[in-house]
Amino acid sequence: xxxxxxxxxxSLILLVSFGWAILANQAINSLSDDFEPEHVxxxxxxxxxxxxxxxxxxxxxxxRKQRKRLKAAGEHYxxxxxxxxxxxxxxxxxTYKFLATNKAAELQYGYTKEEFLALTPANMRVEGxxxxxxxxxxxxxxxxxxSACWLHGDKFGNSFYVCxxxxxxxxxxxxxxxxxxxxxDEKVKAELALKxxxxxxDITKSEIKNTPIPxxx
Numbered sequence: 001x002x003x004x005x006x007x008x009x010x011s012l013i014l015l016v017s018f019g020w021a022i023l024a025n026q027a028i029n030s031l032s033d034d035f036e037p038e039h040v041x042x043x044x045x046x047x048x049x050x051x052x053x054x055x056x057x058x059x060x061x062x063x064r065k066q067r068k069r070l071k072a073a074g075e076h077y078x079x080x081x082x083x084x085x086x087x088x089x090x091x092x093x094x095t096y097k098f099l100a101t102n103k104a105a106e107l108q109y110g111y112t113k114e115e116f117l118a119l120t121p122a123n124m125r126v127e128g129x130x131x132x133x134x135x136x137x138x139x140x141x142x143x144x145x146x147s148a149c150w151l152h153g154d155k156f157g158n159s160f161y162v163c164x165x166x167x168x169x170x171x172x173x174x175x176x177x178x179x180x181x182x183x184x185d186e187k188v189k190a191e192l193a194l195k196x197x198x199x200x201x202d203i204t205k206s207e208i209k210n211t212p213i214p215x216x217x
Contacts, residue, residue, distance in 0.1 A: 009062060017055045021048065087181040089121070090171050096120040099171050108183065110155030121179070124152045126159055149184065160185035 024047045081088060087105035091098045101116040109116075109124060147165045154160075162181050169178040 013055060013058050017051050021051050024051075084180075087183075089116075089179045089181070090169065090176050091121060091179070093168070093175040093177055096122065099174070099176060105181070108154065108181070109152075115155075124154075126151050126153050149188075152181075161188040 025044065081100070082102050084102060085104055087108045088102045089098055089105060090100040097120055098116045098118075101111075101113055105111075105116070106113060111119065147163060149161065149163045151159055152162045161184050163184050164179050164181050166177050166179045169176050171178075
């Protein structure tokens, strides 16, 4: 919206300046009978200089205002990214190297921001899921948004289940991926425990059925 308004304003400034230049030039030409040619040329030069100065000054002010607005928006997004309570990462789409992480990611995984920047998402996967990571990225390479559940590991060797939501983005001019991680470890482990509990009676019945009854003398 702001970008469209800026384009409209600049277009109006150029249109008004062009009209002014034409009208002023006609007015200066009408003075040719009353002034010497060098004076008429001087008026024309002054008029053109004034028009150009006003146009560039106004456009410079608009561009500067737009840059300030973009900077403020970037700072606002940076604060939002940094302080959101869920772990978030931005990593290079080609090399997978981390480009940015937030505070929640540092707390959950135990790495400092500097340590994260030397890692890739593969460093957070347990060994058995590294192939799945590459398979998923290849399968959904053309999709802008995707999600998957993984078993992650932190700096200290602890593992936990997470759901990762990823989308395409651009970071400092680079094609990148932005990921948000939701810890679902307690939910998954509770569901696994419930399934084990539900299977236990069936296993017990099967064992009783297949156990021979001892012969009593």
